[in-house]
Amino acid sequence: MPQPSANPSQFVRVEAEALARLADRIDGAMASAFEQALRLMQACSAAGQRVVVTGVGKSGLVGQKIVATFNSTGTRALFLHPVEAVHGDLGAVAPRDVVLALSYSGETEEVLRLLPAFVRLSVPLISMSGCATSTLAAASAVTLDISVSEEACSLNLAPTASTTVMLALGDALALELSRRSGFEPQDFADLHPGGRLGRRLARVGELMHTGEALPRVSPTTRMPEVIYEMSRKKLGMTTVLAGDDHAGGATLAGIISDGDLRRLLERVGPQAFERTAGEIMNRTPLTIGPGTFASEALERMEERKITSLVVVEDELVLGVIHLHDLWQLAPK
Numbered sequence: 635m636p637q638p639s640a641n642p643s644q645f646v647r648v649e650a651e652a653l654a655r656l657a658d659r660i661d662g663a664m665a666s667a668f669e670q671a672l673r674l675m676q677a678c679s680a681a682g683q684r685v686v687v688t689g690v691g692k693s694g695l696v697g698q699k700i701v702a703t704f705n706s707t708g709t710r711a712l713f714l715h716p717v718e719a720v721h722g723d724l725g726a727v728a729p730r731d732v733v734l735a736l737s738y739s740g741e742t743e744e745v746l747r748l749l750p751a752f753v754r755l756s757v758p759l760i761s762m763s764g765c766a767t768s769t770l771a772a773a774s775a776v777t778l779d780i781s782v783s784e785e786a787c788s789l790n791l792a793p794t795a796s797t798t799v800m801l802a803l804g805d806a807l808a809l810e811l812s813r814r815s816g817f818e819p820q821d822f823a824d825l826h827p828g829g830r831l832g833r834r835l836a837r838v839g840e841l842m843h844t845g846e847a848l849p850r851v852s853p854t855t856r857m858p859e860v861i862y863e864m865s866r867k868k869l870g871m872t873t874v875l876a877g878d879d880h881a882g883g884a885t886l887a888g889i890i891s892d893g894d895l896r897r898l899l900e901r902v903g904p905q906a907f908e909r910t911a912g913e914i915m916n917r918t919p920l921t922i923g924p925g926t927f928a929s930e931a932l933e934r935m936e937e938r939k940i941t942s943l944v945v946v947e948d949e950l951v952l953g954v955i956h957l958h959d960l961w962q963l964a965p966k
Contacts, residue, residue, distance in 0.1 A: 644786075645786040645794070646786075648784060648785070648786040648794075648795050649786050649794060649795045649798045652782045652783070652795040652796075652798060652799050653798065653799060653802055655782075655783075656780070656799050656802060656803060659779055660803075660806065663779070664778060664779050667776050667777065667778055667779075668778065668806075668807075670775075670776045671760045671776045671778060671807065672807065672810060672811060672814070674732050674758050674760060674775065674776065675709065675732055675760075675807065675811055676811065676814060676815075677732075678730060678731060678732040678758075679708075679709050679710065679811065679815065681730050682710075683710070683728060683730040683731045683732070684710040684711055684712050684728075684731050684732075685701075685704055685709060685710070685711040685712075685731070685732050685733075685734055686711070686712055686713075686714050686726070686727050686731050686732065686733045686734070686757070687700055687701050687704075687711060687712070687713050687714070687733075687734045687735075687736065687804075688713070688714045688715070688716055688719065688733060688734070688735050688736070688745060688748065689716070689735065689736030689737060689742075689745065690715070690716050690717065690737075690742055690744045690745065691742075691793075692793040692797050693736040693737055693738065693742070693793075693797070693800065694713075694715065694716075694736070695797075696736060696797050696800045696801045696804065697713055697734075697736050697804075698713045699801060699804070700734070700736075700801065700804030700805070700807075700808065701713045703804065703805055703808040703809075704808045704811075707808050707809060707811070707812035707817055708811070708812050708815055708817040709808060709811045709812065709815070712726060714726060714727065714733075716742075716744035716745050716747065716748055717744055719748055719751075720744075720747055720748070724748070724751050724755075727751075727752075727755055727757060728755075729755060729756060729757065730757075731755075731757050732757060732758050732760060733752055733757050733758070733759045733760065734760045734761075734762070734804075734807075735748075735759060735760070735761045735762070735770060735774070736761075736762045736800060737761070737762075737763055737768075737770050738763065738764045738765075738780065738793065738796045738797075738800070739763070739764070739765060739768060740761065740763035740764070740765045740768020740769060740770035740771050741765075741768055741769055741770070742770070745770060746769055746770065749769075749770075749773050752773075753773075758775045758776075759773060759774045759775055759776075760774060760775065760776045760777075760778065761773075761774040761776070761777050761778065762777075762778045762780045762800055762803060762804075763777055763778075763779070763780065764779070764780050764781040764782065764796060765781070766779065778803060780796060780799045780800050780803060781796075782795040782796045782799055786798075835927060835928070835929070836927070836928045837924060837925050837926065837927060837928065838922055838923070838924050838925070838926045838927075838928060838931050838943075838945055838955050839924030839925060839945065839952065839953075840928075841928055841955060841959050841960070842924070842945045842952065842953030842954060842955045842959075843867075843869065843953050843954045843955070843956065843959075844952065844953040847867065848867070848873065848951075848953055848954055849863050849864060849866075849867035849869055849871065849872035849873060849954065850863070850872060850873050850874075850875050850884070850951075851863050851872050851873075851874055851875070851890075851911045852874070852875060852876075852911065852912075853874055853876065853887050853888075853910065853911055853912030853915070854910055854911070854912060855874075855910060855911045856907070856908075856909070856910055856911075857895075857906055857907045857908070857909050857910070857911075857914075858907055860872060860890060860895075860911050861895065864890070864892070864895075869942055869954060869956050870891060870892045870941055870942065870956075871889055871890060871891040871892065871941070871942050871954070872889065872890050872911075873886060873888075873889055873944055873951055873954065874886070874887045874888045874889060874890060874911045874912065874915045875887060875951060884950065884951050885949050885950060885951065886919070886921065886944055886946060886949075886951050887912065887915065887917070888911075888912075888915030888916050888917045888918075888919060889915060889916050889919040889942075889944060890911060890914060890915050890916070891916070891941075891942075894914060894915070894916060895914075898914050919944060920934070920938060920940065920943055920944075921943060921944045921945070921946040922934065922943040922944070922945055922946070922955065923945070923946070923947055924945050924947055924952055924953075928955075928959075928960055929960075931943060931955055931960060932957070932960040932961070935957050935960070936957075940957075941956060941957040941958075942954055942955065942956045942957065943955050
């Protein structure tokens with residue numbers, strides 16, 4: 635028979651309360667165990683080894699997500715399915731690895747069958763379990779308490795609050811390890827080259843207009859040629875370069891934008907066409923380095939209400955980044 639109706643938000647509240655209690659344990663009763671687990675994982679990572687996460691069923695699915703979080707935040711990890719492990723995949727576990735075993739009951743048969751192999755391989759075992767007296771907990775160097783008072787399931791059967799707590803605890807381990815290792819935004823970018831996130835973390839040097847796509851004139855270029863160059867390159871501006879551009883040694887003398895041309899025509903009329911680039915250019919334009927994140931370049935342009943930045947390194951002009959190249963990177 636269907637269970638008595640309840641407010642669906644109560645399911646979420648049960649899980650939220652379980653997370654609040656987990657946070658209290660991390661700061662209190664579980665603080666020592668949490669720190670010990672972190673130190674084991676830090677030593678493993680420092681030795682160039684991996685955190686091996688294992689679990690079956692819902693715990694296994696959570697374990698795969700924890701592995702993904704470890705890997706994306708600078709801690710090498712792999713998921714070891716307990717069933718596949720006893721059929722040869724144990725070969726993936728190496729000395730000085732650390733095993734993180736997930737089992738709410740601590741009595742999951744498939745996981746327990748791996749315990750003798752972990753002892754033989756001399757790998758430290760960290761467990762997440764809701765039962766401190768379980769077989770798995772007894773075999774572990776460290777046990778992290780993921781007990782919950784109830785599942786969100788109205789039957790109190792389906793793993794819900796317990797798997798949420800398991801996942802959050804895995805995230806906490808991964809993020810604290812990342813913080814302690816000095817993981818930087820540049821490191822994160824290197825590990826996330828694909829998708830919208832990867833584009834936001836791309837460097838300016840990867841997106842800038844270079845070579846023949848770079849609008850360029852010399853200080854002596856007359857206005858008809860300046861206008862032609864700007865129209866041809868379609869970036870609404872041109873760089874004014876000094877030095878030997880063709881030898882790759884050009885420095886930035888200034889820039890001319892569509893706005894600069896419009897204001898010049900308003901001031902002097904047709905006589906503007908008699909001027910040279912060096913006479914009307916902006917001599918102090920904003921520039922940016924090639925290693926700057928694209929998202930930061932976008933913020934600078936929007937803050938200053940400009941549409942392009944010249945990319946400069948060691949005083950040499952490398953390219954131009956335009957606002958249109960960056961709008962698609964903004965989070966939606």
